[in-house]
Amino acid sequence: MAVFSVRNSHKRRYVVLLLSLACFILYRHFRGPAGKIRINRSKGLGVNSSQFSLGGEPFRILGGSLHYFRLPRAYWEDRMLKMKACGLNTLTVDVPWSLHQPEHGEFRFQGGLDIEAFLHVAAEVGLWVILRPGPYIGSDLDLGGLPSWLLRDREMLLRTTYPGFIAAVNQYFDKLIPKVVPFQFQKGGPIIAIQVENKYGSYAKDGNYMSFIKEALQERGIREVLLTSDDHEGLRDGGLKGALRTLNLQKMNHDDIKYLEAVQPNSPVLVMELWTGRCDGWGGLHHSFPAEDLIAVVREILRRGMSINLYMFHGGTNFGFMNGALANPSYKALVTSYDYDAPLSEAGDYTPKYHLLRDLLSTFNKEVLPEMPGVRWKEEYEAAILFQHLSLWDALPYTHKPFKSQFPVNMENLPVNNGNGQAYGYTLYETTITTGGSLKSERNIRDRAMVFVNQSFIGIFHHKNLELAVPDGKEKRTLSLLVENCGRVHYGKDMDDQRKGIVGDILLNHTPLRDFTIYSLDMTPxxxxxxxxxxxxxxxxxxxxxxxxxxxxxxxxxxxxxxxxxxxxxxxxxxxxxxxxxxxxxxxxxxxxxxxxxxxxxxxxxxxxxxxxxxxxxxxxxxxxxxxxxxxx
Missing domain, CATH: 2.60.120.260 (Galactose-binding domain-like)
Incomplete structure (x- = not known):
């Protein structure tokens, strides 16, 4: 009897072990990116009632924006885990055309621009994804993420069905969209929605443009739900048949919500961009949106049963020359930091906003939130002594071969970078003068120029300073203008007029300067x-x-x-x-x-x-x- 009991005991343990293993395999098999049992993959994000559904089950989007191009690849997972620990279930990401296609025939999807690797990490962490592929994304980037080589065409009409723009978009989408198609929800991936362009309602130059973008996405295999996104200014003109309208705001605007519910009845309401802060411009102050004010808006949105995406959840950094600029009320270039006063700081640290959001969102999650990942150590290194010097003039032999032109030529139309012109940095324009007097920029300096006579500094041209005095002298002297592209405007109706460098005549005593030697100082690696x-x-x-x-x-x-x-x-x-x-x-x-x-x-x-x-x-x-x-x- 004892032997029989022992044998039965072993059998019971064996059966229990097999059952446990089977349950574990089934659990792993049906576990979805959001960390719950995977739902019907044939049913994507549903928008045909007052609430979203996903795979046929009720679903609320609790999202946040995160830009892979504004932080090191090594930190992608860290920022996503912190997003997950805050109670968010969805990551919204913009795709910058300008960085992925810096030259007409060159595409970059490696290293920190590996969008496929980024989407893999999001899926592994357990976040759904709303993809915003553009082509225009805004995002406070230079030219809103559009590549500057588009402006080589003097007739270019950005964000329209102008043939030159359409041909460029098609070439770009032919490379980008096949990379993201396999990551769609119905193919087992994390992407649950795709945005059609961005804030087009406030631009609205071409009534056929949004339909073209929609068709361009769908004919390349996009099958998930489509969205449009507009703020108060463009909400009424930003709709597109077959795409869910979404709203951008910072503080509650009940009129816009009522309008959206009226033109889009029996549909869920998504605040696609709830601005958690604001970008900063050089010469201004650092903008802060008080944590208590943000939480009050989030609480009200969720109380109304709406969905939300925090722009930004983590801002990051405008490394290099990627920053955009504001056009109104006057030109102002944006700073390098894109901290944005977001819940996660520029360096990925927790802020009071983060902790208050986590407390609030924990009440909207059925599961206990994950533990908050640790914060990375910051070091106070010993000062670096810069012991060597190289003048600008001595560095000129290491730039692109200088270009000679009778007339000034803007950056984008310089014959450099395989015929794609100069995108960023500085351009040096030199000519010979034989007199002094009044030098006028005629507003043709974009955006700021240091001016020299025989390499001696005489002053600066910028948007408010349009005239300089050139010292008298009858001998031949070299007049040099070092012009900086401080950042192209990223939003508004002035985007077709964002060529940089010298874009027209500079006058000395009312006579246009001629016969330039032009050096491209784009300061590439x-x-x-x-x-x-x-x-x-x-x-x-x-x-x-x-x-x-x-x-x-x-x-x-x-x-x-x-x-x-x-x-x-x-x-x-x-x-x-x-x-x-x-x-x-x-x-x-x-x-x-x-x-x-x-x-x-x-x-x-x-x-x-x-x-x-x-x-x-x-x-x-x-x-x-x-x-x-x-x-x-």
């Missing part, structure tokens, strides 16, 4: 590497400006995030190990640049600074950000 061969000099010799300064940062052990401060410097760009970290400017508000640990090496790191006017010869590295003086929205 290749150009920075080429400077290694240049004749650098010790900074013990009085340096000239503008110029490049070189030094070293030593990192002992595993690199950590840090913040670069440049007190005593004026305006310029910082490169670390060839990576363009972004612009700095003592005009503020931003006083420190975020430097992520993945951009650093253990041991020695090269630091190069391009400075326009003044240098302190060292960079400080601190463990906390400084976004400047704050003003509440």
């Amino acid at each position: 290749g150009f920075i590497v080429s400077l290694y061969r240049a004749p650098w000099k010790s900074v013990t010799i009085k340096p000239s400006f503008p110029g490049f300064f070189q030094g070293r940062l030593f990192v002992n052990g595993y690199p950590s995030d840090t913040f670069m401060k440049l007190p005593g410097w004026s305006k310029g760009v910082v490169f670390v190990n060839g990576q363009n970290i972004g612009r700095y400017w003592d005009a503020g508000p931003q006083q420190a640049l975020f430097l992520p640990g993945p951009f650093l090496n253990s041991g020695m790191n090269q630091v190069i600074v391009f400075e326009e006017a003044e240098a302190d010869f060292k960079i400080q590295f601190e463990d906390s950000p400084d976004l400047g003086m704050i003003v509440d929205i």
Whole structure:
């Protein structure tokens, strides 16, 4: 009897083990990206009642925006896990055409631009995805994410059915859309919706354009629900048959919600962009949307049964020259930080907004929220001494071959970069003068120019300063204008007029200047590497400006995030190990640049600074950000 009991006991354990294993396999098989039992994949996001459904089951979108191109690839998962721990179930991501196709025939989907890898991470973390492929995305990017080479066509009409624009969009979509089609919900992926363009209602130059974009997506295999997205200004003109209208706002606008419910009855309401803060412009203040005000809006939206997407949940950084600019009430370029006063800071740290959101959203989640991931260590490194100097003039042999032209030529139409022109950075225009007098820009400087006579600085042209005095002199002298593209406007009806450099005549004593030698200083990684061969000099010799300064940062052990401060410097760009970290400017508000640990090496790191006017010869590295003086929205 005892032997029989033992045998039965073993059999019972064996059966229990098999049942447990079978349950585990079934659980893993039916587990969906949102961490729950997978629902019917033949039924995508449903929009035919007052509430969303997904796979036939009730569903509320609790989303947040996150841009893979504004943070290191090594941090994608960290930011997504923090999103999940806050109680969100959906990630909204924009796709920047300008970064993926920097030249007409060149496409980049590697490294930090690997959209497929990003979508894989989202699925593994357990987040649904709303994809915003553009072609125009806005996103406070230079030209709203449209590539600058489009502007080489003098007749170009962006965001219309103009043949040149349509041909370019088709070429881009032919590369992009096949990469994301397999990630759709009905194919087992995380994408539950796709947005058709962005905020077209406030642009609305072409009544056929949105239909073209919709068809372009669908004929390439997009099958999930389509959305449009507009704010108060464009809500009435932004609709598209066969696409769900969604709303953008910062504070509750009951009239817009009523209008949306009236023109789109028996449909769920999604606030596609609930702005958690605002971008900052150089020369202004750091904008803050108080946490209590944000939470009050979120609470009211959810109380009404609506869905929501937080723009931004995590902003990140405008590395390089990707920042956009504001056109109204006057031109203002955006700063390097895209912190946005979001729930997760620029460096991925938790904020009071995050904690209040997590508390609120926990009441709308049926499951206990995951533990909050740890915060990454920030390091206060020893200051880097920039001990070598290279003047701008000595760096010119390492640029593109200079171009000679009787007339000034704008950046985009320069014969560089395989016929794609210059997208970003600086352009140097030089000509010969034989007299002094009044030099007028005629508003043809885009956006800011340092002016020199025989390499001696005489003044600056910008949007408010349109005239300079040139010293008298009858001998031949070289007049140089170093023009910076500070960022193309990213929103509004002025986008067709965003060519940079010198875009028309510059007058000296009412006579147009002619016979230019033009240097393209786009400051690409290749150009920075080429400077290694240049004749650098010790900074013990009085340096000239503008110029490049070189030094070293030593990192002992595993690199950590840090913040670069440049007190005593004026305006310029910082490169670390060839990576363009972004612009700095003592005009503020931003006083420190975020430097992520993945951009650093253990041991020695090269630091190069391009400075326009003044240098302190060292960079400080601190463990906390400084976004400047704050003003509440």
